[in-house]
Amino acid sequence: SEGYFSSHFMGEEKIMSMIGSSDPSGSLLDYAPGFHRYLSELGYSPWAAEKHLYLMAYLSRWLEMESISFCDLTTSRIEEFFCIRRLEGRSDLRTPRSLEQLIAYLGKLGLTLKPQISTEPLDVFLVNYHRYLTSERGLTEGSAHFYLNVARLFVMERPGVTQIEWTGLCARDVTKFTAATCRSRSISSTRSVISAMRCLLRFLRLEGLTNLDLDQAVLSVAGRSSSLPRGISSGEVTALLDSCDPTSAIGCRDYAILLLLCRFGLRGGEVIALKLDDIDWRSAEIIINGKGGRRDRLPLPADVGAALANYLQFVRPQVTSRCVFLRLSAPIRGLGNTGTIRSVLDRACSRAGIAYVNPHRLRHTVATEMLRKGVSLHDIGQVLGHHGEATTANYARVDIDGLRAVARCWPEVVS
Known part of the structure; x- marks a missing residue:
């Protein structure tokens, strides 16, 4: 498939004429002209765009050999595909991130990969919590990411293998975790952790995972920053x-x-x-x-x-x-x-x-x-x-x- 595209940046007619040849194969090649234009719009140079077109042709042929469709690709199969490329000694586009633009382009056309839904208890809990933070609390992605990190640390301390065990959660657990997490943080960072913990505990009460209002067990930060707002000179x-x-x-x-x-x-x-x-x-x-x-x-x-x-x-x-x-x-x-x-x-x-x-x-x-x-x-x-x-x-x-x-x-x- 590396010989499928010429060494020069091609127009749509040339791409379409090459698709009809007997060397390349696979259903993805029908989208080559559009993907070519998409890469151009994103500012890819002719040389870089060619490499992505080569990768598309290579993937199309591999999918046909494996008798699977693009939409059936999973994380493990994508990694398998790139493992083969690396073993063959390919010098570039060797990781799953290389498919980012192709996946984005095909997604615009309705060809989307199946969502990789994890059944791990921690992952399921964090997905639900993220939905709560963004849809009901209206947090930005940056704030939600911080709150999720705090929640992840807290949940990882809970017992349970097949499911997270919330029975027995008490104020002592909250205080112990908060004290340990904030021990080396600044006052402003500690305040952020406190806010994240209160939000998490309200979520647990809302979901019925605990019948205690444990957000009241998270104490306010003692003290305040003594420094004045610091600007720079004109x-x-x-x-x-x-x-x-x-x-x-x-x-x-x-x-x-x-x-x-x-x-x-x-x-x-x-x-x-x-x-x-x-x-x-x-x-x-x-x-x-x-x-x-x-x-x-x-x-x-x-x-x-x-x-x-x-x-x-x-x-x-x-x-x-x-x-x-x-x-x-x-x-x-x-x-x-x-x-x-x-x-x-x-x-x-x-x-x-x-x-x-x-x-x-x-x-x-x-x-x-x-x-x-x-x-x-x-x-x-x-x-x-x-x-x-x-x-x-x-x-x-x-x-x-x-x-x-x-x-x-x-x-x-x-x-």
């Missing part, structure tokens, strides 16, 4: 922005991302979630998709608008995705997760010669700068997308001049 912000090369594709994209972080104090997930439809160019406004489904409409500053327009007009690939920020190499699609935003900041900090700054510190920077310019805490909360005034009130601690004005004088002792 000089460091300037250095971050100036470190980007606007004449390069990646520099142009990263500059627009950094401006959004430095002007609006966006969370990494909010940058990733930004869609083309969220920018209202006529009204000079931008819609931020925040936590909990919150959508805030904010004015679009001139410098941010200019950076976005420059990126969208000259750099952003012309693809069907509605995400504003895309990968610049194949497969071209929206940025995967907040780790991408942290990588953008990491590169910028290295170029600027400053210590690494995470997106949250840039939120602090935006808030403290607004506070210094006399912006009210209510308006700061609107810009940052806070759900409650208590969160924004934390920044009042850095307004030394404002605190000095309302502070009472220390009483003098009269002898």
